[in-house]
Amino acid sequence: MAIFEKFVNRSEFTSYEDMKANLRITVPEDFNFAYDVLDVIAAETPENRAMVWCDDTGAERVFTYREMSVLSMRAANYFASLGIRKGDSVVLVLKRHYQFWYALMGLHRLGAIAVPATHLLTAKDLEYRFLRADVKAIVCTTDHDFYKQVDIAQLTSPTLKLKLYAGGHGSVPEGDWLDFDAGVAAAPEQFPRPSGDAAVHNDDTMLLYFTSGTSGYPKMVIHDFAYPLGHIITAGYWHNVREGGLHMTVAETGWAKAVWGKLYGQWLGESAIFVYDMEKFDPNKLLQKMQDYKLTTFCSPPTMYRFMMKEDMKSYDLSTLKELTVAGEALNPEVFNRIKDATGIEMRECYGQTEVVALVCTFPWMKKKPGSMGKPSPCYDVDIVDNDMRSCYPGEVGEIVINTSRGRPIGMFKGYHKDPELTAEVWHDGYYHTCDLAYRDEEGYYWYVGRKDDVIKSSGYRIGPFEVESALMTHPAVLECAITGVPDELRGQVVKATIVLARGWTASDELKKELQNHVKRTTAPYKYPRVVEFVDELPKTISGKIRRVEIRDKDAKKSL
Numbered sequence: 145m146a147i148f149e150k151f152v153n154r155s156e157f158t159s160y161e162d163m164k165a166n167l168r169i170t171v172p173e174d175f176n177f178a179y180d181v182l183d184v185i186a187a188e189t190p191e192n193r194a195m196v197w198c199d200d201t202g203a204e205r206v207f208t209y210r211e212m213s214v215l216s217m218r219a220a221n222y223f224a225s226l227g228i229r230k231g232d233s234v235v236l237v238l239k240r241h242y243q244f245w246y247a248l249m250g251l252h253r254l255g256a257i258a259v260p261a262t263h264l265l266t267a268k269d270l271e272y273r274f275l276r277a278d279v280k281a282i283v284c285t286t287d288h289d290f291y292k293q294v295d296i297a298q299l300t301s302p303t304l305k306l307k308l309y310a311g312g313h314g315s316v317p318e319g320d321w322l323d324f325d326a327g328v329a330a331a332p333e334q335f336p337r338p339s340g341d342a343a344v345h346n347d348d349t350m351l352l353y354f355t356s357g358t359s360g361y362p363k364m365v366i367h368d369f370a371y372p373l374g375h376i377i378t379a380g381y382w383h384n385v386r387e388g389g390l391h392m393t394v395a396e397t398g399w400a401k402a403v404w405g406k407l408y409g410q411w412l413g414e415s416a417i418f419v420y421d422m423e424k425f426d427p428n429k430l431l432q433k434m435q436d437y438k439l440t441t442f443c444s445p446p447t448m449y450r451f452m453m454k455e456d457m458k459s460y461d462l463s464t465l466k467e468l469t470v471a472g473e474a475l476n477p478e479v480f481n482r483i484k485d486a487t488g489i490e491m492r493e494c495y496g497q498t499e500v501v502a503l504v505c506t507f508p509w510m511k512k513k514p515g516s517m518g519k520p521s522p523c524y525d526v527d528i529v530d531n532d533m534r535s536c537y538p539g540e541v542g543e544i545v546i547n548t549s550r551g552r553p554i555g556m557f558k559g560y561h562k563d564p565e566l567t568a569e570v571w572h573d574g575y576y577h578t579c580d581l582a583y584r585d586e587e588g589y590y591w592y593v594g595r596k597d598d599v600i601k602s603s604g605y606r607i608g609p610f611e612v613e614s615a616l617m618t619h620p621a622v623l624e625c626a627i628t629g630v631p632d633e634l635r636g637q638v639v640k641a642t643i644v645l646a647r648g649w650t651a652s653d654e655l656k657k658e659l660q661n662h663v664k665r666t667t668a669p670y671k672y673p674r675v676v677e678f679v680d681e682l683p684k685t686i687s688g689k690i691r692r693v694e695i696r697d698k699d700a701k702k703s704l
Contacts (some may be wrong), residue, residue: 186213219250230255241311262398267296274301281306286314364561372408374555379409389440445472457486477514501555549574600629641673651678
């Protein structure tokens, strides 16, 4: 019996309707994932695999639950010896290094606030985060001499007192830097659960996540100590992980997708986590790892699948795979069909945000509809509404919202740190507004249209980028694309396609016309891109999401 069954009223369901109506998650008082999940599994099945880690150099480590438990207690003791206390903010920039997992669990034990971040940040980015989150310490990789960025940022970050390095293959920083690995190795391996004023409560802040910032400065999303239990939905019922299985989610630890797919829900389902500490994504290397380590469940953004399907996937033995899931951006039906042809598995999509857990999913019992996100998750009262908050009828585009009038659902954020105004902009009158547009069909399936700011208004038509992108993706010449609107005196806006070509294709006027006609044949003709630009790569956030706003801004400057 997987440990998550201790926190639900039922664990087996026969249909989506059964699960939606009957699943209830119970949150114990003063829940703490490190003590109430990791330590419990470590006591009951100490030798079971918790994580399998490898990198591009050939290094490999397998951690049992017992080892992870002990290492996290050592980490808690080491942090405490340095003066880290409950409520202190600690940034973790550890890429996919195994130290991330027990560092995070160590902070959970203390009641400290973990602030995961990416190694792609510059000194300016770090300064912003240090100041906004009152960061006291950082644990970071040695790769890319990242510590130099930290040293620069510290000059204007008065709250930052402690700097530790761990993992990676870069040079070792000198001066006031501390060796995290050495400190953990020397620390005691028992760390009693705090009590009294140091006790951790469900409503205490556990994580601060900076969103990827597709527009504007990153927001600081606050998650409390009850948050991990929301990922029972994510891993137990969407990823459908198996006890004793091996799950991989392609994500760097600086983003919320890492704890979605590389920690909480997987360990709640007692599935081991597979971590490939890759420096750069290579679809063939990844496929080889999937084959060699015999993964059972796998999740990645659509971008990764797009690159994988351009390779000879059938030459790899992926027979141990039971589930393929996808999230991060809307899934083009062409990708669904090509991956199914290569593996025999129908991918199941999910929609969520850093602010919540799995919000709309295609669960195992449901009929798959390529391109559809699925249906609302249990524990969330989700709707699609118009500007007057009227529930939209089937086929009508509106905004995805969450009804919170009966309380904040399990796994939902508390608000944006130090920004009540921004919180109130999206969360008011008993509803949280996702700012994402969608419609539902007659069977209740949700279909993604785009961000509010991404929808194109041309000649009176409202055109969602995703539907045009999906049409383009069915053409073999297109590897990636982004649809935006450009100003037009006659039509208000016209559709523009920014396209990255697949290997073996060359940009030309003939190909441009071919792609335009392809869209006309594939979807409604008025949606075709009147403007086509071929590029080597699309602008993306450091978490890999396409920045359509950057394309729009660039085009706006051209028109001045």
